[in-house]
Amino acid sequence: MTRKLLFPLFGLLFLLAAASEATARGPFRVGTVEADPGKSASGFLVVPDGVDKGTQIPVTVIHGAEDGPVLALIAGTHGYEYAPIIALQVIRRQIDPHELSGTIILVHVANLPSFLGRTVYYSPVDGKNLNRVYPGKADGTLSERIAHAITTEVIARAHAVVDLHCGDGNEALRPYSYWTKTGKAELDERSRAMAVAFGLDHIVIVTDRPADPQASVYTDNTALTRGKPAITTETGQIGETGPEWVTLVERGVWNLLHHFKMISGDAPAVEPVVWLDKNEVLRSPQTGIFYATVKPGQTVAAGTLLGTLTDFFGNPLAEIRAPFAGMVNYVVATPPVSQGEPLAMVSRPPM
Ligand SMILES: [Zn+2]
Incomplete structure (x- = not known):
């Protein structure tokens, strides 16, 4: 064999080796949506008909050219929470799978019936809150x-999960994340690091979630009870889609991609965090009309009036007051409220 032929032969062997490595990584599937390494694919996860009519869940798989973790980003668990939904539309265009190590699963709108039906909290089909029925039932x-x-x-295919929420269609909100502690030190540290990396400067610490994977109730807790780090984020409010909310989600996602070393470059500096280890959701004692008297992010004293509840004729029914001194995370900012629904959330740092 002449030297002239030897070089192309080595080149060919190198190409074959590279091709077999790519094959070894293989495609990534979510339902019928399948992406090869270095490619993205979008489609629908089908929820078949059952006791009621089924639906579809729009998903995108961005399958990086290189190995790395699988990060699931879930928007639209509540269909009237728009900022994360709009942000994932942007994220899908921004991320180049050739530059990605690992895989991103974008769940664009988890709760399409609620999104298209414009409902807060509850599905228009079965009246249930999607973020209270996990892990679900076939x-x-x-x-x-x-x-x-x-x-x-x-969740079963992901290494880490982010459930992206915001103030629902009726809630004014100051951005914050939830860090759910499970009592498992290593898992808790990984989730804590995710919450800090996402970059919202207030983090509510949650400690009362069920430990049973078959009764996980919440999206993030479904990942946590399966040993996977997860956080819930809150960035947006009352049906708004402005850049002040959407870019917070985008920034958080890029921060996490740095955190997990799924993209190259240095992670941005982490801002100081206010940890909020006590929180309470104030619920409406009756059905009626709510008039908020505070804004989200406002500092309140114990007993500060958060709002008043009236009947449908305007007669006062109740005054809602802060149970302790702290900060208003969110407050209902539109009139209708039903008995038992949230009116406001107040939290405070460790004493
Ligand atoms: Zn929500």
């Missing part, structure tokens, strides 16, 4: 079947 009502699909197709 033979349950629609919200339970959506939860089951996300548990088995998305």
Whole structure:
């Protein structure tokens, strides 16, 4: 063999080796959505008909050219929480799978019936709150079947999960994240690091979530009870889609991609965090009309009036007051309230 032929032969062997490495990484599937390494694919996760009519969940798989963790980003668990939904539309365009190590699963709108039906909290189909029915049931009502699909197709395939929320269509909100502690030190540290990396400067510490993976209730807790770090973020309010909210989500996602070393470059400096270890959600004692008297982010004393509740004729029913001194995380900013629904959340740093 002449030297002339030897060089192309080595080149060919190198190409074959590179190709077999790519094959070894293989495609990544969520439902019927399949992406090869270095590619993105979008499509629908089908929730079949059951005791009620089924639905579809729009998802994108961004499958990096290189190995790395699988990060699931879930928007639209509550369909009237728009800022994260709009942010994932932007993220899908921004991320180049050739430059990515690992895989991102974008769940664009987890709760399409609620999104299209413009409902806060509850599904228009079965009246259930998707973020209270996890891990879901294959033979349950629609919200339970959506939860089951996300548990088995998305959370089961992810190494880390972010459930992206904001103030619902009726809630004015100051941005913050939730860090749920499980009591498992290593897992808690990984989730804590995610919450800090996401970059919102207030983090509420939650310690009362169920430990049973079969009764995980919440999206983030479904990941946590399966040993995977997870956080919930809150960035946006009352149906708004402005850049002040959307860019907070985008920034948080890019920060996490740095944190997990899924993209190259240095992670941005982490801002100081206010940890909020005591919190209380004030619920409406009756059905009626709510008039908020505070703004989100406002500092309140114990007993500060948060708002008043009236009947449908304007007669006062109740005064809602802060249970302790702290900060207003969110407050209902539109008139209708039903008995038992949240009116406001107050939290405070460790004493
Ligand atoms: Zn929500």
